[in-house]
Amino acid sequence: MKVAFFSTRKYDKQFFTKNNAAYNYELEFLEVPLNRHTVPLAKGHDAVCIFVNDQADSQVLEELAQQGVKLVALRCAGFNNVDLKAAAALGIKVVRVPAYSPYSVAEHTLALILTLNRKTHRAYNRVKEGNFALNGLMGFDLHGRTVGLIGLGKIGLVTAAILKGFGCKVLGYDIAQPAEANEIGVELVDLDTLYAQSDIISLHCPLTPQTHHIINSESLNKMKKGVMLINTSRGALIDTKAVIKALKSEKISYLGLDVYEEEADLFFEDKSEYVIQDDVFMRLLSFNNVLITGHQAFFTSDAMQGIVSVTLQNISDFEEGKALKNEVLP
Known part of the structure; x- marks a missing residue:
């Protein structure tokens, strides 16, 4: 699995790289947010991993589908930034982290x-x-x-x-x-x-x-x-x-x-x-x-570990064709 991470910071790369040793996915960390201008960067990836301020509207999702992306993995609980109806129509699965810490x-x-x-x-x-x-x-x-x-x-x-x-x-x-x-x-x-x-x-x-x-x-x-x-x-x-x-x-x-x-x-x-x-x-x-404060309430080492663990497991479940217990449906 090749996964493009958008809106990443040093701590994202640190935690995901360490925990990815158990999965051996190809992870690409991008600092830019996902939006209509940056969506071409997802080309060649099977999945994208996004955060709270990334935009996965219908136009972005259509381009992701054209590029062969089949999974949008939210590394957060909220999903209001994803057009769930458009994702379902395009055959793109959406998963999230419903609870971390x-x-x-x-x-x-x-x-x-x-x-x-x-x-x-x-x-x-x-x-x-x-x-x-x-x-x-x-x-x-x-x-x-x-x-x-x-x-x-x-x-x-x-x-x-x-x-x-x-x-x-x-x-x-x-x-x-x-x-x-x-x-x-x-x-x-x-x-x-x-x-x-x-x-x-x-x-x-x-x-x-x-x-x-x-x-x-x-x-x-x-x-x-x-x-x-x-x-x-x-x-x-x-x-x-x-x-x-x-x-x-x-x-x-x-x-x-x-x-x-x-x-x-x-x-x-x-x-x-x-x-x-x-x-x-x-x-x-x-x-x-x-x-x-600048959206830091979630920002503890315990919460980060929880977010990373659930996100990677969500991706693994998708890859192996298992039931997606954290799937978000329209």
Whole structure:
């Protein structure tokens, strides 16, 4: 099997090369993302392996099919960047990594919550400059606060368990209403109740047509004044312009993001020597109560090992004609 990896970084090559010893596939690592301009680079390969910001729309998939590519292997859980109907029509199989380390994203969620609350990032910079004043650094106890989780998959449930350890009351909304939520002590509620009662709201649901901009002007109006909003899931769950208005009106007092709706042109790259042209993103950065990380919640050695292992096994199952347990269907 010859596999072309798009949007790869040093760590991708390191982990996949090491684990490929058990498979002996021909792996080609490309730094460029997959899109309509770069798809010719897949020529001569049996499969492509892509990440969250690669684009596998109908045009890209048609060209992949013409080149003989039979498999699109996502090394991530999300698949909103793949036209699944087009892939099925072209006979291209799509597989993903449905779960790697839910602890990585859940723990990063708590890192954002704690940093925003206790302002440790600001305190760090102050102390480095010899400023030990506490003005402006006051936080609140998480113990006894109400946290609403939208999405109770593996990551949401792990997040809930951690928050229960802090002594939080945890509300949850998920169309599947998993039984594990009750075992953890999550109170299942509707969205309106979650919005109205939560001091902190954290997003852990997939991006679908139903969840696109689930956080918008209408839902924001239903939240408590001074709410903390966290998103470590998918950027387009949030209407960014509506959130900016809510920050200006102080409806939102804390915003923590690891994802951004238009992140494809920003994240995973060093832009420090360039003027960032995204005015909406730069407006977000202007608020001192906003904390943004560059889609790093998944980025632990444990999660990387899980992603690599499942991805290579997905490719192996395809090659050997086995059932694809991680196949994504339209």
